Amino acid sequence: MLVIHKIQEISAYSKGTKQAGLTVAFVPTMGYLHAGHIQLIREARKRANRIIVSIFVNPLQFNDSEDLKNYPRNPERDLGLLREEDVDAVFMPEVRQIYTDEKPGTIISNPGLANKLCGISRPGHFEGVLFIVHNLFQWVQPDFAFFGLKDYQQQLMIRKMVNDLAMPVEIFSIPTIREEDGLAMSSRNARLNNSERSRSTLIFQSMMLVQNAIHENKNLTNSDAFLILHNSLHAGLSAEDRIDYFGIYDPQTLELAAADKPALGNLIAIALYIGKVRLIDNLLLV
């Protein structure tokens, strides 16, 4: 497995691979890998001849410098996991290679989608995501790229960017991998203490209450669905926890779904702080 730190080298590796008639799949990550990332890599393996994984904690997408400082890192363990998955090349650039002291003057944004859900409490976050994903695509020039549906808004905005900005890459969105009790895999889960970890299952349980209610009544309205979510979340949270947002949304526009329309086909999205740890999750209602 190649471990590459320089932009020119990853570009040369990808170019050479493609010139040899092989396809390149790309899995961008911020490291501290878990089963969710491994799943992305395994899906990538099905599609392409060569797999490139990047590990880069992108400062531009952190609106909170404490969150950036506390973001968990373990590159040695990550490299071991990637070797086990038979990844072909890992791209680990240093921050100084990508950003100077000043923020880049050019911004890629999508105000219509960034002013929804996670974007409201994390100003600048999605501009940071789109910027780094755009540039990673420029350097890696992948045929395919893989993102997790846990970050639903992120993969939606990346899909729109790739389409709007004519980028020659196909995006795959991979279903969320969960712990046995339903908690979505996330690098941030490592920061939960025992009591917080136990409360965190509430998120999946609340979403399943809505999904089950739709199985029983496919005409369940968004308003009914919201009430089920609301009551379940508020019953289970402790005084140290805090809700950022939750609701039933149109899966394309991320607008709140009309109260009196059926919830079927819409998206539950939830973001809350269990203690000090911000967790997000979502479920497309089927």
Next chain:
Amino acid sequence: MLVIHKIQEISAYSKGTKQAGLTVAFVPTMGYLHAGHIQLIREARKRANRIIVSIFVNPLQFNDSEDLKNYPRNPERDLGLLREEDVDAVFMPEVRQIYTDEKPGTIISNPGLANKLCGISRPGHFEGVLFIVHNLFQWVQPDFAFFGLKDYQQQLMIRKMVNDLAMPVEIFSIPTIREEDGLAMSSRNARLNNSERSRSTLIFQSMMLVQNAIHENKNLTNSDAFLILHNSLHAGLSAEDRIDYFGIYDPQTLELAAADKPALGNLIAIALYIGKVRLIDNLLLV
């Protein structure tokens, strides 16, 4: 000379050219070609094996629908001129191929530079420019691209975009071509009546007054320079004309230059309406 209307075909042409080991220069235009465009093409010829010119009046960069409607067009004449210049391929996409009814959700912007000079009176203009240039670069994948210095702010923002967004193209900024009396070549000049055409020389004359004053005194301050400009412009304009902006600016940040510092090395930039026609010009003070 190939005349190509489809995105896939221009991409295939460029790809084939590069695979044959030849370099591609790109000159994006909005058509109604004049000596300024021809100069860009001749500079391109010096650098590359193959020259692609695009002709596309980009609706996204017009903040004023009247201006878009009145923008002069003459594709037959343009194609004749391009044949004379031995251009290899002309890309003339239809609007429907590039934009749907809705504006693209993803935006490329540079607020720090877009909120200066022409950006102030043309909200959204530079977002439209960056978007189309980004996408033309994605489709054409040129090695080199050529822009005129008459649109100083535009070429500066494109340079920043290419750098910030890691686009593999080298930008060349080509000095403004002028009529014998100094008026900068522009497709919009065609809309000036005789009396307006006569008044329009005032722009170049006023800039030259400042340049000559610096030749006589290299410590001439920005404040002195501004006063020369101000007096000359106001003395020559008629009641039907209107100033958008003029001043002495830092050529990198486009901030107004400090009043008591030397004007040498700074940029004069002017935008005004002669009658109903908006003209811009600029001069780097040397």
